[in-house]
Amino acid sequence: MSTYEDRLAELGVTLPDAPAPAANYVPWAIVGDLVFVSGQISMQDGAFITGKLGDDMSVEEGAAAARTCAIGLLAQLKAACGGDLDRLVRVVKLTGFVNSTADFGDQPKVVNGCSDFLVEALGDAGRHTRSAVSAASLPFGVAVEIEGIFQIG
Template identity: 75%
Template sequence: MSAIEAKLAELGVTLSEAPAPAANYVPYVVVGDLVHVSGQISMDEKGLITGKVGETLDTDAGTAAAKTCAISLLSQVKAACDGDLDRLVRVVKLVGFVNSTADFTDQPKVINGASDFMVAALGDAGRHARSAVSAASLPLGVAVEIEGIFQIK
């Protein structure tokens, strides 16, 4: 078990196999020492986390959904590192999309679910640049989708 996975275990998180892409794209692309991970949608052991923040979901539910995206992002990074998550150097950037109502303005609070998780799991290596934007809808009606860029060794 990698040191990062040991920290994840302390947080009560076990990475599952990286989700397969749902269409004609790859889940990640490695360019030099950067891994570009395709958008990961909100899902947990029960399935997709769907809904619109500000309508059917509150901010806390959106934040929890964003955390599930972060966990999937790390699963993809682990796959990109041939199973050795200790090759992860840092999170470079996250771009989060929140399925939210037109008058909902707390997208950054929702995406904090992913950002806070990355810092809790990775310490300073989890600090990153970020965007948090609203979307009128997301694939399959999910609440959140997040893509990321990670540096590896």
């Protein structure tokens, strides 16, 4: 088990197997020392976490959904690294999409669920640049989708 996975275990998190893509794309691509991970949607225990922020979901519920996206991102990164999560050098960039109403403005607070988890689990390697934007809808009605760029060694 990797050092990062030890830390995840301390947090009560076991990474799931990386899910297969749901359409005609690859889950991740390596270019040089960067891994580009396709958007991971909010899921827990095999079920979609659905909802629209500003309507039927609170910021706290949205942040919890974003945390599940972080776990999905790490699962894909582990797969990209041949099972060795300790190849991670740092999280470079996240782009978070929040299923929200037109007047909802707390997208950054929602995506913090992912960002905060990555820093908690990975320490300084988890600090990253980020965008957090609204989406009128997301696949399967999920609340959050987050994609990431990671540097590996």
